[in-house]
Amino acid sequence: MSGLNELYQQVIVDHNKKPRNFHALDNPSHEAEGFNPLCGDHFTVYLSVDKNDIIQAVSFTGQGCAISTASASLMTEALTGKTIAEADQLFHRFHDVVTKDESTETESLGKLAILIGVKEFPARVKCATLAWHALQGAIHKKQQPATTE
Ligand code: ZN
Numbered sequence: 001m002s003g004l005n006e007l008y009q010q011v012i013v014d015h016n017k018k019p020r021n022f023h024a025l026d027n028p029s030h031e032a033e034g035f036n037p038l039c040g041d042h043f044t045v046y047l048s049v050d051k052n053d054i055i056q057a058v059s060f061t062g063q064g065c066a067i068s069t070a071s072a073s074l075m076t077e078a079l080t081g082k083t084i085a086e087a088d089q090l091f092h093r094f095h096d097v098v099t100k101d102e103s104t105e106t107e108s109l110g111k112l113a114i115l116i117g118v119k120e121f122p123a124r125v126k127c128a129t130l131a132w133h134a135l136q137g138a139i140h141k142k143q144q145p146a147t148t149e
Contacts, residue, residue, distance in 0.1 A: 034134025
């Protein structure tokens with residue numbers, strides 16, 4: 001198992017050092033902020049969704065710890081080309097896997113499954129899900145910035 005953990009850590013380190021899609025979008029159709037006061041993670045997530053509800057681009061800006069940054073980066077990779085409904089489903093599956101003991105179905109999560117290790121650290125779960133909460137805020141046009149509290 002330790003070899004696997006090492007691989008997971010490498011992916012997290014890589015995405016933290018070189019976050020993917022780390023920029024603002026020029027004309028986002030959706031955007032929302034997310035804030036995790038426990039850790040100080042603070043991101044804005046941008047989406048460009050076309051008229052068929054397909055996510056053409058997703059990006060983020062802001063600052064956070066390694067887990068929150070890597071998770072946001074992995075999220076942007078996972079969501080490009082998906083529909084809003086698929087993004088919603090992925091959010092719920094990911095959220096279940098990192099928060100519920102009985103939820104261990106990680107196959108459909110692809111690379112996001114790397115973050116399952118945070119389950120043992122409740123404070124880190126908030127880091128890992130922050131960008132996803134912001135995404136939910138953006139998709140569903142919530143007025144208040146998303147917060148993990
Ligand atoms: Zn954090």
